[in-house]
Amino acid sequence: MNKIIGFIGFGKMAQAMAGGMIHSGLIRADQMMASMRTENSRTLAAEQFRIKVSASNRDIAAFADVLFLAVAPYTYFEVIEEIKDNIKPDAIIITIAAGITASDVENAFGNKIKVVRTMPNTPSLVGAGMTAVSVNSEITDEDLVSVEKLLSSFGKVEIIAEAQMDAIPAISGSSPAYVYMMIEAMADGGVRQGLSRDQSYRLAAQAVLGAAQMVLETGKHPGELKDQVTSPGGATIAAVSTLEQERFRGAILAAMDSCTAKVKELGKK
Ligand SMILES: NC(=O)C1=CN([C@@H]2O[C@H](COP(=O)(O)OP(=O)(O)OC[C@H]3O[C@@H](n4cnc5c(N)ncnc54)[C@H](OP(=O)(O)O)[C@@H]3O)[C@@H](O)[C@H]2O)C=CC1
Ligand SMILES: O=C(O)[C@@H]1CCC=N1
Known part of the structure; x- marks a missing residue:
């Protein structure tokens, strides 16, 4: 793909997407640039990803054809205020923040811009x-294809209605955290029975991967698949x-409700 990909903020989530894009071969490291707040983060990102880094959000905004806003939700509007006069006229803005709507972003830019609201995961x-993914009315069919x-290039994509976006962190944006907790607990259970820690992680993680597959x-x-595991009078x-x-x-279910309530709160700040 012959586009410059910019990231404003290059933390855990941006790095996961950038790493996935580079690894897939769709985007080369020299097509990517990112701005971060601290020098230490910029040095690490340049070393690890071999991408161009900058302290200036405006520089990144000026060059990017596709611009990911990958800062925390509470930093979104100060960053948009900073870059709004610097983006390319045809740039596609991709948001990844929990709770921030496309219309919040359009209003902050103050003119017609192309916005894709997403909720990815690590x-x-x-x-x-x-x-x-949900898109605003400025996104053309051609934009959507790109x-x-x-x-x-880094996983599966589901197009959904903007009105449903606040429900997504609980089910797929945040949920890897719950699964890691379950894998950790399962591995503890293995260790308790005398298996090694390493082997316990491999066994637990592969069982989770296989069940999802x-x-x-x-x-x-899923209930039918569970029934296939539970032998009558057996251990399962x-x-x-x-x-x-x-x-x-x-x-x-209760954890997912807490997650969604927090997403709505993040969007109101
Ligand atoms: N982590 C996840 O699993 C997911 C996160 N998200 C969303 O991703 C966004 C980022 O989260 P996450 O990656 O976890 O957070 P991190 O704290 O890991 O990353 C935040 C990044 O923003 C940079 N930053 C902070 N302030 C500024 C600024 N004013 N200008 C430029 N860069 C700045 C930080 O730079 P520095 O390191 O120098 O401080 C850092 O690179 C959030 O909006 C979150 O909702 C969405 C889905 C999943
Ligand atoms: O914890 C958060 O707010 C972000 C959104 C989804 C995953 N991480």
């Missing part, structure tokens, strides 16, 4: 990301019964 780094191509590839209901149903007593599913 598995983008290994090409296994999940990015939800955006989908770019975002697909079963849901995606068989198209079967003993584990399932304890999980139900401990409100495993209730805890996940």
